[in-house]
Amino acid sequence: MKNTQIKYRRMKSLIALLALLVILPASASSIALSNTKQDTVIIELNNNSKIVIITKSRDDLASLENYDINQMVKDLNNQLSDSVEYMEIKDGKAYVNEDDEVEMKDWKINDDEVRIKLGGVEVDVDTDEMDRWDEDDWEDRKKVTYEADRVDKTTHHFNVDIGLNNWLEDGSFPAGNSPYSIKSFGSWYVGLNSTNRTWVGGPLFLEWGVGINWYNWKLEDPDYIIQEGANEIEFNLAPAGQNGTKSKLTASYINATFVPMFDFSRGRRKITSIESGGIRIKKYSRKGFRFGIGGYAGYRIGSHTKFKYKEDGDRDKDKESDNFFLENFRYGLRAQIGWKGVELFANYDLNDVFTSNRGPINADGNNASLSAISFGITL
Known part of the structure; x- marks a missing residue:
């Protein structure tokens, strides 16, 4: 889903979206598929929230089956705050369903990891995973770029x-x-x-x-x-x-x-945010x-x-x-x-x-x- 842009107006809608995506068949009281436009699919949820999917063709729509939407939404939930209005996801390969799929973690430092913080860059290194890391892992890195208005005390x-x-x-x-x-x-x-x-x-x-x-x-x-x-x-x-x-x-x-x-x-x-194997990099720009x-x-x-x-x-x-x-x-x-x-x-x-x-x-x-x-x- 390269170059996909997702806009969120309120965090309440996102929370409801997360819950309903997991139990969508049971909890969505009405799901309407709009066929008025061949390149647009609208999924309406029972709390006035919507999922809008825009594709160029039916083939592109069918290719969505290859992507782990649940994992994508979970990652977005970990990153978003109440005031985030815009997020851009680059490199859709990060969410392709594969047998050896790697989950994006919440960036909590573990006992066997090293964290380096300098200015607006934070680097976490898992030494155990680094032993198995090679340059091909970098090609399959996960990258999420977004703007946040959250102000921590x-x-x-x-x-x-x-x-x-x-x-x-x-x-x-x-x-x-x-x-x-x-x-x-x-x-x-x-x-x-x-x-x-x-x-x-x-x-x-x-x-x-x-x-x-x-x-x-x-x-x-x-x-x-x-x-x-x-x-x-x-x-x-x-x-x-x-x-x-x-x-x-x-x-x-x-x-x-x-x-x-x-x-x-x-x-x-x-x-x-970038993750590749045992390396996790988070860069903040004011x-x-x-x-x-x-x-x-x-x-x-x-x-x-x-x-x-x-x-x-x-x-x-x-x-x-x-x-x-x-x-x-x-x-x-x-x-x-x-x-x-x-x-x-x-x-x-x-x-x-x-x-x-x-x-x-x-x-x-x-x-x-x-x-x-x-x-x-x-x-």
Whole structure:
């Protein structure tokens, strides 16, 4: 039944349809076959619900005997919610009656299975079935694509922030000739986040959770070494004979975030389910436009410097772990904006990277106040 499209107006009609399909001969009080059109068959049920079958010829109608309609309806019932108005089934081979028919399960994880969730993709792997899986199984995969308006009170997902970071001095990036000027490309920001999404009402959601992230500040001039001095963080030129190739400061934090989000699609999602042997894949794609601004707070759990250089033709590196006068606590503002499957973020720390009067000495001879900033994409 390739390219079949099924529209559902109300869940009540679907529930009645499921019950009556199973005991159709006994429970349908009146079944009328409309012969007014050769390519249309209408089955009327006793609760004002109908099954409409549209075919191009009588031969196509007869071919329906090869399909497991009961299994198809059961699968739809497992996937649908009260507000689903449209569902499309692709690859009708998934429902052909065969001796070795495989039932589509409810995607409940078993003890011998592995589940991986990343962003909008969920993968279940049954290791026992995978031992018997081959590439021919993929040709007979089951695929269901549909749009759902269901809004769960709270959903959980794991995502990854990947982007770039820098720091600002008095609202501007440090001058290019400054020892602590940051090289934008290569100063990576990475965050691993466990996030919950709670529906408040209407288009308003709250995204909240915890995670771990890493700042990597890579110096524009790799000949400077980042060192902890007696009174402040220092950026000193490498000794003669050492030609720097990379110099960076890395700090890791554990964070809590809280971001109110306006989702104008009101949680609407496109969902694609694929099953083949021991592999089950479920992909979620958000719909419409959304944005939000919130806050975060974090605590530093580690920091180190790394200096790579060449000396007498040999490559070498020095790595040192310390606190480097970094603030233990950080807090700031987070903005998120998304369109369908794309999600962007930006973070701005409201406090300084280094403790008061411990920042690097600037051109005016004062301790520079540096604020961390990062931006990128959420996967």
